Amino acid sequence: MVQMRSTEAISKIKLISSMMVFGTIGIFRSYIPYSSGLIAFVRGVIGMLFLLLVIVIGRKKIDLLAIRKNLPLLCLSGAFIGFNWILLFEAYRYTTVATATLCYYMAPVIVIIFSPLILKERLTLKKGLCAISAIFGMTVISGVFGDASSDIRGILFGLAAAALYASVIFLNKFIKDIGDYEKTLIQLGTAAIAILPYILLTENISEISFDTRSTLLLVIVGILHTGIAYTLYFGSISRLGAQTAAIFSYIDPVVAVILSAIILKSFGITDLVGSILIIGAAVFSEISFKNFKKTLDKQR
Template sequence: MTKPPIHPYIPIFIGVISVSLSAIFVKLANADAGVIAFYRMFFSVLIMLPWFLMNYRHEVKTLSKRDWLFSAIAGVFLAFHFILWFESLNYTSVASSTVLVTMQPLFAFIGTYLIFKEKITLKTIVAGMIAILGSVLISWGDFQISGSALYGDVLALVACALVTGYLLFGQDVRKRLSLVTYTMVVYSISTITLFFYIIAKGESFGPYPAMEWFWFILLAIIPNLLGHNLFNWSLKWVSTNVISIAILFEPVGAAILAIFIFEEYLSATQIIGGLIVLAGILLFALDLKKFFIKKA
């Protein structure tokens, strides 16, 4: 294996900061959730389009009807993931929303168990119960604040389930396509879905103040294209588990930024519940034997 030009942990760290900014940018924007999601995806597609047309457009011809169906489902799920997650930020805090959305690995396990009949291990059951306990604690604490905060938590959890569906339907197609082509296809379908959602809701495509366009473009460039591409680049030199664990720091980074930008100070239940959720997901992601049992 070739030596990386820089230590992989450096781009991983930058990637975590990049995705942590997603909720911050959404909260700074004043447009409707569907509009923010649309322009995030639209500008991502627009930026990728020249590179795709020059180097990867031939791969589209290799997609089967099944590939198009699964890509379409993945794109629709991704669209509604963004709509519900962005909407949740209107009701609950950045910390609660991002922690609950980060429960995706556990939702993914439920999906693979139901669809692919993967086995359930004791570690998975314990990890799931720990994470669920943490999410209940967060939601209970938010309910004490207001019913709308609890509503925001529910939206974030449904958004988490939807992004899991996006990953499950997309993983089979992704195996046969380059990252650029797969991303271009799914992001395009997601953009089209969001376009018709905005029309159906009667929301406005514009005009918006210059700062709104600034947040839309930053959402496309930093969390979408920079953050996730840095993770994908790092996978050449580190394991998937390293990336999975690194992503757990997204809600930590988002919560810290929210304190300074929005003065969203954390309650005791948010801190304790968030730590419990992250501990459960960490237990799920880690192969504990590698850490506690030495090879003979």
């Protein structure tokens, strides 16, 4: 029992860490002068190569049997990640960032709604209320109510990206007995392959040039925000309840908003209220009042 709780605690730390890293990618993205599609492809390739290097240098044994056993789900999940990135980029093209972000972060809601059906997880009243709080907080932060210029195509692209994001969480719950490195390596590689046709269709490859600063930032995004962050992410969601993973996903946009406030000095009262609602929902959803009461009783 103690070991299970320890494993769960470590998984939550990994998940929170990955969400905090994901929340910083927007700052890096703003200083990289390339298209979102190209950045996504490069980050997938660099992330995959970085993990391969870690495996080789660390002389970690690749479990080919585990990869073969889970290959269909790994490839499907990886392809969904790639298509997810593409759809999100298209959402940004056709609507505002606020609207696209709000639509995209309907993914945790999809997970919470369908986890009782797909994973047989019980949806408690507490989890449901926390999900509603997180959704409301995300809505407040997004500023979507103050924008009336949303294109239906952008909204549909954002919701489709959310559905794929939710699908990745569900698929990873069925990937069993495989190391975090192998799992992430295959999924990032498949994501890059899925994005490649999109790049070839939308980019003029011959006109792309790389300078030192942009290359360095791309390497950081590939290693930190992709290789390391996705290893932490995939290594945690398979060991946690889907509803827990869903609610904790809202830490990502909160970090993005806070960083924006620090760097761009743009943090209003609505951002503060939204952030409190989201972080409060994540913390409150994981508090066990029964265990808390038992601890108080023991101290008495």
